[in-house]
Amino acid sequence: MxxxxxxxxxxGEDRLTAGGETNAERVMHFLATNPDKAFTQSEIRDSTGVKAGSISVVLSRxxxxxxxxxxxxxxALGSSDDIAAYADTLESTRAANDRFGEEDMDEWLEHAVEDEDHE
Structure with missing residues (x-):
């Protein structure tokens, strides 16, 4: 497309490279294509290409x-309602990024208002 x-x-180049999915997206895609099965961390890692040092954190999050x-x-994959909400949020974020470009956190922080109550 x-x-x-x-x-x-x-x-950035990583966003424009095929397969530029995040680790979480890779895991979710794998589990969504296998909704009737449960897998060990190593099976998910091997099937998604997520690094050994990252898979535990990704799954926990x-x-x-x-x-x-x-x-x-x-x-295993979570409930269908939670998955639907995740998919909607992911698609909305992608659409906004495609239309307006991805946010630059450093630029955003330059214009952020400091909260004096939490200093």
Whole structure:
């Protein structure tokens, strides 16, 4: 699918490289294509290409968001309602990034208002 030249110019190479999914997206995609199975961390790691040092953190964060379930040594896709909300948020974020470009955190922080109550 083609992209507009503004997106081409403003996006980093990692965003424009095929397979530029995040580790969480890779894990979610893998589990979503196997919703009737549960896998060990090593099976998920081997199937997604997520590095050994990252897979535990990725799965834990997904579990904190109720996107995956965990019992013993096994991990499975979370509930359908949570997955639908995740997919909607992901698609909305991608659409906004495609239309307006990705946010630059350093630029955002330059204009952020400091909260005096939390200093």
């Amino acid at each position: 083609p992209i507009d030249i503004e997106t081409f110019e403003s996006s 997904l579990e904190d968001r109720d996107l995956v379930r965990h019992k013993g040594n096994y991990w």
